[in-house]
Amino acid sequence: MESLLGLLRVRIIRGVNLAVRDTTGSDPYVVLRMGRQKLKTSVKKNNVNPEWNEDLTLSVSKHLQPIKLEVYDKDTFSRDDKMGDAEFEVTSFIEAVKMSSTDFPNGTTITTVKPCRQNCLAGESPILWRDGKIVQEIVLRLRNVEAGEIELELTWIDIPGAPGF
Template identity: 50%
Template sequence: MTDSSAAGGRSSSLMDNLLGLLRIRVKRGVNLAVRDVCSSDPYVVIKMAKQTVYDHDTFTKDDKMGDAEFDIKDYVDALRMNLKDLPSGTIIRRVQPSRQNCLVEESCITWNEGKLVQDLCLRLRNVECGEVEIQLQWIDLPGSKGL
């Protein structure tokens, strides 16, 4: 499983006028499906709008271990608030699990040591079991004035 990944740039009007990087850190997989004899060697592929987990195989095609989707709209909306100097641990917004997302539980967008952070636990779909814990964090580019 990868330790961290960063995605940046503009893909739609949602990200317009944002100058920086969205870091997506894969924290861990929980109760992942077994795809080899007694374990798996999972890794994650992150795409705009999709996150997918695979088992790496040396001699055969890698096995898909599920997929999950999450929406960054609430996180981006919180970024656009241009928050400053809040106490660490301040909850900015709560995102509830619903039929439109793969959240296992409520996800909080939190001000943490001067950064806006969102921790998510995603239930994998199209597989018998498994969850992936990720964290979103915005990184301003040096010299930028933010939003």
């Protein structure tokens, strides 16, 4: 197994203005993938502005891969409908984690990731030092769909005994 550097907690906060896929609305859930890891949130019934506030935890190794996020509409009798996808790199976040051996004042912005063609950011995404942890606030604009954004927050979790950086 590849050497584990630590854990990335991805808090799926909410969906905003998600696409309507059924006559009554949508029953959205989020799937996160990184390499062979695949995690998903619960389904929010009949809601295009769902609040999840759910933590999904990915293990991070030396071979950093982008995180893929997909939103689906849960259907009972047919295949779940896709409601868009997004992808984001965690390279800047990991760089900030590497720098964070020093204690910053609470609320310090370490760096900011700007939206570009290579990411799905809806706006600038600050990487902060908050309560002794590195945190990144992200709003992703969903692709391949008419509307929708997903708000999430990344937090780094050190594993005792892991080689780290």
